[in-house]
Amino acid sequence: xxxxxxxxxxxxxxxxxxxxxxxxxxxxxxxxxxxxxxxxxxxxxxxxxxxxxxxxxxxxxxxxxxxxxxxxxxxxxxxxxxxxxxxxxxxxxxxxxxxxxxxxxxxxxxxxxxxxxxxxxxxxxxxxxxxxxxxxxxxxxxxxxxxxxxxxxxxxxxxxxxxxxxxxxxxxxxxxxxxxxxxxxxxxxxxxxxxxxxxxxxxxxxxxxxxxxxxxxxxxxxxxxxxxxxxxxxxxxxxxxxxxxxxxxxxxxxxxxxxxxxxxxxxxxxxxxxxxxxxxxxxxxxxxxxxxxxxxxxxxxxxxxxxxxxxxxxxxxxxxxxxxxxxxxxxxxxxxxxxxxxxxxxxxxxxxxxxxxxxxxxxxxxxxxxxxxxxxxxxxxxxxxxxxxxxxxxxxxxxxxxxxxxxxxxxxxxxxxxxxxxxxxxxxxxxxxxxxxxxxxxxxxxxxxxxxxxxxxxxxxxxxxxxxxxxxxxxxxxxxxxxxxxxxxxxxxxxxxxxxxxxxxxxxxxxxxxxxx
Numbered sequence: 001x002x003x004x005x006x007x008x009x010x011x012x013x014x015x016x017x018x019x020x021x022x023x024x025x026x027x028x029x030x031x032x033x034x035x036x037x038x039x040x041x042x043x044x045x046x047x048x049x050x051x052x053x054x055x056x057x058x059x060x061x062x063x064x065x066x067x068x069x070x071x072x073x074x075x076x077x078x079x080x081x082x083x084x085x086x087x088x089x090x091x092x093x094x095x096x097x098x099x100x101x102x103x104x105x106x107x108x109x110x111x112x113x114x115x116x117x118x119x120x121x122x123x124x125x126x127x128x129x130x131x132x133x134x135x136x137x138x139x140x141x142x143x144x145x146x147x148x149x150x151x152x153x154x155x156x157x158x159x160x161x162x163x164x165x166x167x168x169x170x171x172x173x174x175x176x177x178x179x180x181x182x183x184x185x186x187x188x189x190x191x192x193x194x195x196x197x198x199x200x201x202x203x204x205x206x207x208x209x210x211x212x213x214x215x216x217x218x219x220x221x222x223x224x225x226x227x228x229x230x231x232x233x234x235x236x237x238x239x240x241x242x243x244x245x246x247x248x249x250x251x252x253x254x255x256x257x258x259x260x261x262x263x264x265x266x267x268x269x270x271x272x273x274x275x276x277x278x279x280x281x282x283x284x285x286x287x288x289x290x291x292x293x294x295x296x297x298x299x300x301x302x303x304x305x306x307x308x309x310x311x312x313x314x315x316x317x318x319x320x321x322x323x324x325x326x327x328x329x330x331x332x333x334x335x336x337x338x339x340x341x342x343x344x345x346x347x348x349x350x351x352x353x354x355x356x357x358x359x360x361x362x363x364x365x366x367x368x369x370x371x372x373x374x375x376x377x378x379x380x381x382x383x384x385x386x387x388x389x390x391x392x393x394x395x396x397x398x399x400x401x402x403x404x405x406x407x408x409x410x411x412x413x414x415x416x417x418x419x420x421x422x423x424x425x426x427x428x429x430x431x432x433x434x435x436x437x438x439x440x441x442x443x444x445x446x447x448x449x450x451x452x453x454x455x456x457x458x459x460x461x462x463x464x465x466x467x468x469x470x471x472x473x474x475x476x477x478x479x480x481x482x483x484x485x486x487x488x489x490x491x492x493x494x495x496x497x498x499x500x501x502x503x504x505x506x507x508x509x510x511x512x513x514x515x516x517x
Contacts, residue, residue, distance in 0.1 A: 013085065013311070014040075016078055017303035020090040020115065022050035022148025023172050023272070024220070025070045027077065028300045032308050037133070037301070043077065045070040046268050049093040050149040050172035059097040067103060071111040083113060087303050089126070090117045092149030092170065095399070104425040114426045116398035120150060120166020125395055126302035128154035128161045131216055133305045134297030139213035144283055145298055146221040146276050148172035151283075155207055162210055164393075165203045169196050171221050174275035182257035182271045189248055189278055196282030204286050215292040221276035224269045226294045231263025238291040241284040248277060306396075317361075317396035321368050324392070328375040330368070334449050339367040341442035341454065349461035353434045362401060363435050366408040367442060373409075386410030400426045407432065412439050418495055437466060437497065444484055465498040472503040482507060 019026040029041040047070055052063020078086055094100045094117050104115055118126070127145045131154075140162070143154040149170040155163040175182075178192040217226070217239070229235050229243045232250075254260060257270045265273065283289060306316065325332060346360045373384025390406040397405070403422050411417070416436070424432060445454055458469040475482055482504060489499045 014081065015304060015307050016081055016086045017300040017307070018074060018078075018086065018088040018113070019298075019300040019303070020049075020067070020088065020094060021047075021299075022053075022091060022093040022150070022170055023048055024148070025067070025074070026300050027074050028304060029077075030304050032311065035308070035312070037304050037308060039301075043074070045073065048148065048172055050170060051176060053093055053097060053149070053173070057096055057098050059093065059099050059103060063093075064103050064106065068106060068110065071107055075111045075113075078113065081113075086113045087307055088113050088115045089123075089299065089303055089398075090115050091123050091299070092120070092147060092166075092168075095119070096149065101423055101425065108425070116426065117400065118398045119393070119402075120152065121164045121393050122395065122398065123150070123299060124152035124154045124164040124166050125161055126299045126306070127152050127218060128156050128164070128302065129159065129305055130297040130299060130302030131218060131295050132156065132159045134301055135295055137214055140211060142207070142212040142215045142287070142289070143218060143295075144215070144222070144280075144292070145218045146171055146279050147219060148272075151279055153203065153207065153283075155210055155212055163203075163207050165207075167199045167203070169199045169279055171272040171276040171279065174279065175272050178278070179257065179271070179274045182274075184251055184254055184256060184274055186252055189252070189274065192275060192278035193282050193285075196279045197286050200282060200286045207287060215289045216295045217280070217292050218295055218298040219276075220269070221272060222280065222292070223294050223296075224265060224273065225277060225280060227264025228262050228273075238293050239280075240291055241281070241289070244277060244281045244284060248281065251277070315361075315396065317365065317394075320395050320397065321365050324369050324372060328369075328372045328388070330371055330374075331449075333451075334371065334446065335368045337446045337449070337451065338370065338439075338442045339364045341445055341457070342367045342438055344457055345438045345442060345459055348457075348459045349434075349438070349466065352461035353431070355431070355434070359431065359435060362404060363408070363438060366405050366412070366435075366439055369405070370409050370412050370439070370443060382410055382413050398426075400424055404432065404435075408436055408439050411436055412443050414491075416491060416495055433495065433497065434461075437492065437499075440488065441466075441468065441499075444481070444488060447481065447484070462498075464496060465500060467500040467502075470501060470503045472506055475503050475507060 014029060014031045016027060016029045023046065025045045025047050027043040028039060030037050030039045047066045049059065049063050049067055052060035054060065094103060100117065107115055128143050131143050140155065140157045145152045147170050149172060150166050151169050153165045153167070154161050174192055179188055225247065226239055228247060229239060230237065234243050234246060251274060257273060260270055260273065342363050343360060346355055346363060349355065369389065370385060371381060372388050373381040376384040386406045386409050389402065389409055394402050404424065404427060407422055421432065455471050455474045460467040485501055485504050486508070492499045
């Protein structure tokens with residue numbers, strides 16, 4: 001395994017992607033060779049997290065332990081890797097579970113890499129990118145990935161996704177509710193297919209209007225169904241609706257999935273076959289799919305390619321921010337002023353507050369879109385901005401990064417409500433507070449919206465304090481700003497944070513002397 005020293009000497013860097021899926025946990029190790037991804041090692045462990053998700057969305061202790069046990073094994077394999085060389089993505093079950101924070105807290109004690117919970121649309125985007133990079137296709141392509149708890153649909157052209165959707169139907173969750181203990185019957189198949197069709201109904205028109213020239217399936221479920229159909233000699237490769245219906249009719253000869261002995265069907269897939277087949281039949285019927293081929297690439301490959309892009313400073317999040325700026329007609333000049341001040345402050349406090357490049361980047365993104373809420377109303381702009389960021393589709397951002405952006409923007413002005421700050425697994429509360437204070441100061445200092453306004457800024461940071469040196473001669477005529485800075489000191493004091501501005505203290509003392517005389 002390549003060490004950090006070897007990577008610094010120019011050897012091809014090793015990277016790893018870990019996919020904490022609802023059915024299985026996957027790990028892929030690769031290296032970047034001349035800008036391309038060379039896959040070296042794959043590992044898969046069946047966990048079935050979705051099996052432990054109750055109807056009220058609470059993850060069972062048994063499921064949590066199964067997941068943690070696999071993470072222990074993965075941690076051993078990934079021991080030589082630097083933190084920035086590993087990306088860990090969690091999907092449907094940890095996205096939906098009410099107690100996912102419990103799993104993430106316990107995982108921290110035994111797994112040294114941050115776990116990113118992503119949205120369904122982000123999951124679909126990664127899956128599409130994995131297929132697009134893995135196998136070139138010149139036309140538009142529909143990609144379907146049947147997971148344990150959800151099924152992702154992505155439609156795009158070349159490397160550009162055009163439609164993304166995640167539907168709450170998966171082979172584990174449907175198996176548990178519609179084919180319990182592996183029971184097979186015509187009535188169960190019909191119910192599962194109708195339920196899947198109802199889940200698909202909202203996206204059908206949108207996808208069919210765009211259209212596609214190729215349909216692709218990427219999951220283990222699709223591979224299993226393809227292998228069975230090919231094993232029976234019904235097809236040489238591509239799946240058609242007639243093959244799926246023929247397989248359903250064959251399965252109806254049995255009363256239980258455990259009794260199945262089919263070509264290409266492994267023991268660990270027996271209880272998932274009927275539910276996966278039902279979902280695929282519904283997709284074929286609702287989307288009018290003629291043929292579907294299997295491609296051996298999915299979310300984790302998409303993650304690897306995005307890691308490679310970031311190493312080459314091609315970050316899709318930059319495109320996402322630019323898209324928001326254009327869509328909501330954000331004042332770009334003011335956003336640049338605030339962003340520039342943010343980065344000036346970060347450069348001086350990063351060592352004291354242990355801020356890294358990723359922290360600075362997320363903070364600059366928050367500065368860019370802090371005024372996005374003006375699109376709704378100037379009154380309470382911070383609330384409107386936070387609402388947009390919390391609910392928008394932000395390609396490239398995991399759920400906690402999106403929540404952090406919304407949190408920073410929500411409290412970038414006026415009062416800080418400590419009890420409303422969300423819990424973060426990836427970010428310590430102290431860091432969230434520090435980032436928030438930098439953004440607040442940057443916004444406050446640029447309130448005149450002028451390029452030639454600010455003096456050279458000098459700051460020093462402490463554990464729960466920041467000292468800002470402003471020239472007295474510059475601050476003295478700025479009555480409104482001085483009043484706002486005094487108010488900011490009071491706001492920060494309420495969260496046990498000290499904002500020290502010597503020139504402001506001196507100015508206040510002068511005013512007291514003048515008023516008393």
